[in-house]
Amino acid sequence: MNVIKVSGFGPAEVLQKVKVSPIIPRENEVIIKNSVAGAGYVDIMMRRGVYPHINPEAFIPGIEIAGVIKTVGKSIDSKYVGMRVYAIIPQGGYAEEILSTIENLIFLPEWISDEESIALGVNSLVAYFSLALIKYKEIKKLLVRGANGGVGSMVLQLAVSYGIDTTAVINKQYLKPAISEIGIDKFYTDGDLSNNYDAIIDPVAGEKMDNFVDLLANDGDYILNGASGGFPNECFGMSWLTRFTKSPRLYFESLSSKDINSIREAMNEIFLLSKESRIKPIIAKRFNLDEIIKAHNFLESGGFFGKVLIII
Structure with a gap:
C-alpha cells in the first residue's frame, strides 16, 4: 500500500511516498479505499513539528478523506461494503487505504461527490461552528x-x-x-x-x-x-x-472539541445547503500522491482560492 510519510519534521521535501504493509481491520473496524484526501494548513503545521503529539517516525499527514468501504471487520454488517463515506481522522489520510470505526464515518448522499465532500469538509465545519457562535x-x-x-x-x-x-x-x-x-x-x-x-x-x-x-x-x-x-x-x-x-x-474554535454526533449533524446540514446551491464546494487545485511536495509548496504560497485536494 502506498502512503506519504515524513523523513523528519521540516520543509515539504521531507514528504516521501513509500510502500507499507497492507492494513487489517479489527473486528469493529472497516477499511476504506481512499479516493481523495484534503490538504490544509494543519498538515503543514504537523509536518513542521509545531503541532502537539506528533511522532515523526510514524506520521502520515492528512486529517480528512473520502472513499468507499472495501472491507469490514467480523462484527460489522457486510451491507456497509461499497458505501461511500467521508471521515475526519487524527492523521493518516495521505494513504491508499484507511482504517476507521463505523461510528466515525459520515455517509455521503448521492448528490455529493467524494471530491465535493472534501472541498466542503473540515473547512466548512470550522466555518459552520464559528458562525454558530x-x-x-x-x-x-x-x-x-x-x-x-x-x-x-x-x-x-x-x-x-x-x-x-x-x-x-x-x-x-x-x-x-x-x-x-x-x-x-x-x-x-x-x-x-x-x-x-x-x-x-x-x-x-x-x-x-x-x-x-x-x-x-x-x-x-x-x-x-x-x-x-x-x-x-x-x-x-x-x-x-x-x-x-x-x-x-x-x-x-476548534473541531477537536466537537463530538462525532455534532460533526455529523453539522455536515449533513452543510450537504443540504450545497444541494440547495446556497453554498458550493470550491476546489483550488488537485494533486496526486506523486506530486505531494508540489501540493504542500502550493499550500504554503497562500495565493489560491478554495480547497487543495490530494487525489489518491
Whole structure:
C-alpha cells in the first residue's frame, strides 16, 4: 500500500511516498479505499513539528478523506461494503487505504461527490461552528480574515447564506473576481480604521492579528479558528486588556472539541445547503500522491482560492 510519510519534521521535501504493509481491520473496524484526501494548513503545521503529539517516525499527514468501504471487520454488517463515506481522522489520510470505526464515518448522499465532500469538509465545519457562535445574534457587520483560503472562503459563503453583511480580507487582489462571484462585494483595505465590525472571524492569527482587534465595535466578538499566518505575539493577551472598556470577547474554535454526533449533524446540514446551491464546494487545485511536495509548496504560497485536494 502506498502512503506519504515524513523523513523528519521540516520543509515539504521531507514528504516521501513509500510502500507499507497492507492494513487489517479489527473486528469493529472497516477499511476504506481512499479516493481523495484534503490538504490544509494543519498538515503543514504537523509536518513542521509545531503541532502537539506528533511522532515523526510514524506520521502520515492528512486529517480528512473520502472513499468507499472495501472491507469490514467480523462484527460489522457486510451491507456497509461499497458505501461511500467521508471521515475526519487524527492523521493518516495521505494513504491508499484507511482504517476507521463505523461510528466515525459520515455517509455521503448521492448528490455529493467524494471530491465535493472534501472541498466542503473540515473547512466548512470550522466555518459552520464559528458562525454558530454569532449567527443568532444581531450581527450587522462581519469581517473575515484569510477570506481566499479554505476556511475563509467557506465562512464567506455561509455568512452570505445567513444574510450577514460581510467584508473580506484577502492577500491577493487578483482573487477579487472569484470571491465576488460568491456574493461578496466588500473588501478590506489595509490600514482602514473607518469601519467597526460586530464580529471578526480569523483563521490567520499571526503578528498582524492585533491590528484587527482594533476594528471590533463595542461588545464585539473575535473568533480565532486557525493560525495559517503563525501564532500571535506572545503578549497578545495584554493587548486585549488595554481594550477592556470596549468589552471585546475572544473565542477559540476548534473541531477537536466537537463530538462525532455534532460533526455529523453539522455536515449533513452543510450537504443540504450545497444541494440547495446556497453554498458550493470550491476546489483550488488537485494533486496526486506523486506530486505531494508540489501540493504542500502550493499550500504554503497562500495565493489560491478554495480547497487543495490530494487525489489518491
